[in-house]
Amino acid sequence: MADVQWFPGHMKKAERMMQDSLKLVDVVCEVADARIPMASRNPDLDGIIAGRKPRLLILNRADQADPNVTALWRAYYKQNGVPFLECDAQSGRGVKNLPQALRALRDKPGPMRAMVVGVPNVGKSTFINKVSGRRTAAASDRPGVTRGKQWVTVDRQLELLDTPGILWPKFDDPAVGDRLAFTGAVKDEVLDTEELAAKLLVTLRERYPKALAERYRLQPEQEEQGWQMLETCARNRGFLMAGGHVNTERMAAVLLDEFRGGKLGRISLERPCGTL
Ligand SMILES: Nc1nc2c(ncn2[C@@H]2O[C@H](COP(=O)(O)OP(=O)(O)OP(=O)(O)O)[C@@H](O)[C@H]2O)c(=O)[nH]1
Ligand SMILES: [Mg+2]
Numbered sequence: 001m002a003d004v005q006w007f008p009g010h011m012k013k014a015e016r017m018m019q020d021s022l023k024l025v026d027v028v029c030e031v032a033d034a035r036i037p038m039a040s041r042n043p044d045l046d047g048i049i050a051g052r053k054p055r056l057l058i059l060n061r062a063d064q065a066d067p068n069v070t071a072l073w074r075a076y077y078k079q080n081g082v083p084f085l086e087c088d089a090q091s092g093r094g095v096k097n098l099p100q101a102l103r104a105l106r107d108k109p110g111p112m113r114a115m116v117v118g119v120p121n122v123g124k125s126t127f128i129n130k131v132s133g134r135r136t137a138a139a140s141d142r143p144g145v146t147r148g149k150q151w152v153t154v155d156r157q158l159e160l161l162d163t164p165g166i167l168w169p170k171f172d173d174p175a176v177g178d179r180l181a182f183t184g185a186v187k188d189e190v191l192d193t194e195e196l197a198a199k200l201l202v203t204l205r206e207r208y209p210k211a212l213a214e215r216y217r218l219q220p221e222q223e224e225q226g227w228q229m230l231e232t233c234a235r236n237r238g239f240l241m242a243g244g245h246v247n248t249e250r251m252a253a254v255l256l257d258e259f260r261g262g263k264l265g266r267i268s269l270e271r272p273c274g275t276l
Pocket of ligand 2: 126138139145146165
């Protein structure tokens with residue numbers, strides 16, 4: 001990940017746009033991925049908001065996250081006084097609590113404008129569509145769909161600003177980049193998908209070995225390398241090529257696709273500090 005040129009120019013522009021738009025809104029809705037509630041939060045956002053506007057953390061894709069882990073996050077945010085809303089923008093579960101959650105952020109009544117920000121593909125536009133009950137914002141299952149900003153009127157009390165997903169120039173921890181790539185926030189075109197899939201297998205072995213056993217008949221040994229696991233999966237799936245070679249490229253694409261599509265079950269890759 002480190003040497004991949006994945007920070008396109010339009011992201012820099014998006015960050016500037018976010019700074020400008022801040023003046024136009026009362027609150028910021030930061031949409032994060034419930035499977036990776038740390039990696040999917042832009043560390044630059046604190047600096048951009050700089051305490052000027054209240055912020056609501058929206059933990060989206062809760063349907064794909066491990067419910068036991070989400071419960072830990074819920075307790076963690078409550079304990080730390082972080083205003084948050086848990087939801088699944090695709091089905092709409094939890095979305096109707098937005099107006100109430102936003103009102104709790106400020107004292108004065110009256111109409112509100114909120115800017116919706118977050119990493120690519122986390123579900124910002126889908127969330128806005130669900131809140132408004134219309135399909136105004138373009139949404140699709142790949143990163144980088146929303147290119148410009150777009151106002152969506154929910155009702156007389158609420159207007160939402162859709163923004164393009166942004167990543168930040170540098171990850172302090174390479175694992176952050178990996179997790180964003182696993183979940184689909186980074187375009188696959190700029191990634192080595194086999195390497196990524198191998199890393200995902202190593203990650204899943206830690207907490208979700210049963211999912212690997214059930215889906216790919218993989219009984220991973222602790223000392224096994226990621227690429228060896230990928231080969232076993234490919235063989236078990238019958239992804240073979242001429243000369244008896246296994247098609248790990250195809251397996252990598254399938255694994256990433258199935259993980260992102262929830263075929264491996266509900267999985268969380270990050271837990272609050274200090275929890276087991
Ligand atoms: N399972 C599940 N899928 C979701 C959820 N929210 C969004 N999606 C799907 O994720 C994909 C991306 O959604 P978008 O709304 O386009 O994401 P975005 O954050 O606006 O993406 P960019 O505009 O590219 O930054 C779509 O296929 C949605 O249907 C969710 O809560 N659960
Ligand atoms: Mg969008």
